[in-house]
Amino acid sequence: MFDKPLSDVTFDDIQELSDEQIEESMILDYKQELNDYSIIKQVTAFSNTKGGYLVYGIAETGKGGHPQSINGIESDFNKERLEQIILGNIIPRVSVQIKKIPIPDTDRVILLVHIPEGQSKPYYNNQDKRYYKRYNFSATPMDENEVEWLYQSRFFGMSKLERYIEDAIYSSQNKLPHELQLHGIEGHVVVTPLKIDGQMFEPSPEFGRELMDLHSSKIKDCHGYLTYSIRPSKFGIKWDDGDHLHNASNKVEIHRNGLVHSMKSCGSFYKENYIKRFDDELLACNLLQTLKFTSTFYSKINYIGKVKIMVKIFNCANSILTNGDSDNNDEMKCDSEEVLVERQWDSWKLEEDCVLIAKYIMDEVSNYYGLWNSRLFYEEAGVINYRGSYE
Structure with missing residues (x-):
């Protein structure tokens, strides 16, 4: 059960916990009944420690014991309400996965709650303070000492992540001479865990090819995103187009610490009329591909947790948004040299x-060009759709 995605866990895995007499531990707790107050307390504790699993519907042999009977709980509880109770009573907000697992030949279920180790410790139970x-x-x-230490670790970790991204990704771009920056607009997409300590995978050509094959199985044609050129880098593994002219090439790179970085050209400079055109569709396509690729990468290395998503655009001052409007429309012109948009999301x-x-993200990018919303998305029957193609 601990080595597979929550979506793949079945009743057989729960039965195995009982058959193998797996006892409670730092990452596993059995509960016979579901209680709103108790789950807030338990989720807070797991988030502040190493993460783990809450299994509701199991009577154990005693504190720290193994399953004695699998009785289940009523199947008609409201899963969405339970999620809102957790989200609304723990500060900062935590990420949990919840799954109902039917017990064969009964109308009862096992409730399995997976709590990843928190990346913004300490977490505060706002219900009982x-x-x-x-x-x-x-x-x-x-x-108090434990709480203070976790706060110090959180703020140190955040500043460490910011320094790492700046040094590893952005600093070389900022050092480019002005005459080289005129060759176009660069869009960077970064997806990273909030903590970047340690190594999540061992770089190798085999790992790179396996990851590319996994991504290809989800995307009809990923070769516009990942090239066949798989190379080692000082950070991990990169796919690039081999064009290092002016120190700027299209590339995708995965770092040993779980960070994913994709850099693609998303605009051009025309010398004949001194106009820079920003192609928002190229950036949106890169962003969508990177999100899917990162999901595949994290599934392969079994990473689950909060991630930061960053989009940064360089050399976009006085650029015109390419959307069919006149090049001279001042309302479509960006007056910032750089654009930065950030979001946090659950990796799964x-x-x-x-x-x-x-x-x-693209709505916020469009704001820099004087537009309320991105032209690339529309809503139909309550569902957000993308107008272009990225598969």
């Missing part, structure tokens, strides 16, 4: 929500 940790098979209040929802995420 306490911080909790997982200790000795239960949720235990944290002392990147593929499912990729169009929604892209709309939010």
